[in-house]
Amino acid sequence: MKTNFRLLFSAAVILLATSCVSNKKFQSLQADYNTLQGRSNALFKENQDCQSNLGAANVKIAGLQDQLQAERAHVQSLQSALDKCLTSTSQGNVNISKLVDEINASNKYIQELIASKNKSDSLNMVLTNNLTRSLSREEMQDVDVQVLKGVVYISLSDNMLYKSGSYEISDKANETLxxxxxxxxDYKDFEVLIEGNTDNVPISKPNIRNNWDLSTLRASSVVQALQNNFGVDPKRLTAGGRGEYNPVASNDTEAGRMQNRRTQIIITPKLDQFMELINQAPASDSTGTK
Known part of the structure; x- marks a missing residue:
């Protein structure tokens, strides 16, 4: 466009040089030229500005393209993480399902244990009631009956069984025995262990060496009383002594020593006999004593 203006200007000069042109006409042409020259300069500047803006736009486009590429990579990374999360969640659901099954199985087992314990407690109570039915309230003060894991422990105090400092059975013990x-x-198939126990106070008797002797002799006295006086089959009976080494209370007090001086009658039923004990009670003796 600038070249065209130059050509036009050159043509105007030639025309002025080759012909006679009035001053007024020249001034008009000069003004037109100046106007065209101004427009040319403005267009040139506008073109430079456009070029500059185009360069800036290209730089911005390149930046946006880089940003777009980074965003695409970020989206791919997020998609990969999401896929892994979904896979993990699916596996987690499987694990949770297994855990729930294990918890349910565990709860079922716990309920079975509770039911078994309740049944065992009920059987123990029935057995205890059957075994103590014939004992009077006064006798129960010197007799402690417990059932632990199917074994019956009848604990008799030495005050009730023996004469003081002796292994001879007292007269008042015969009725209880x-x-x-x-x-x-009544439970003829049960094995019976008679076990003597003492406190830790040394014994001082010419015919008794120590508490081992005393506990064993007391157990033997009960065994012989059951056999000779009350007709219990001796094949079912075992006498044993544990001396002072199986205490149930502290020997530091008189009350504790009194608890430790005891004779236990341990009756061991067979498992298949437990169910029979539920409906079976000892037969009443000839005097009708309960």
Whole structure:
């Protein structure tokens, strides 16, 4: 466009040089030229500005393209993470399902244990009631009956069984032993262990060396009383002594020593006999004593 203006200007000069042109006409042409020259300069500047803006736009486009590429990579990364998360969640659901099954199985097992314990407690209570039915309230003060894991422990105090400092059976013990013998004979298939226990106070008797001797002799006295006086089969009976080494209370007090001086009658039923005990009670003795 600038070249065209130059050509036009040159043509105007030639025309002025070759012909006679009025001053007024020349001034008009000069003004037109100046106007065209101004427009040419403005267009040139506008073109430069456009070129500059185009360069800036290209730079911005390149930046946006880089940003777009980075965003695409970020989206791919997020998609990959999402896929892994979905896979993990699916596996987690499987694990949770397995865990729920295990918890349910565990709860079922716990309920079975509770039911079994309740049944065991009920059987123990029935067995205890059956074994103590023939004992009077006064006798129960010197007799403690417990059932632990299917084994019956009848604990008799030495005050009730023996004469003081002796292994001889006292007269008042015979009535209680007769009732315990009745219980033992009613359950004739049970094994019976008579176990003597003492406190830790040394014994001072010419015919008794120590508490081992005393506990064993006391157990033997009960065994012989059950056999000779009350007709219990001796094949079912075992006498043993544990001396002072199986305490149930502290020997530091008189009350504790009194608890430790005891004789236990341990009756061991067979498992298949437990169910029979539920409906079976010891037969009443001839005097009708309960």
């Amino acid at each position: 007769s009732k315990i013998a009745k219980i033992i004979k």
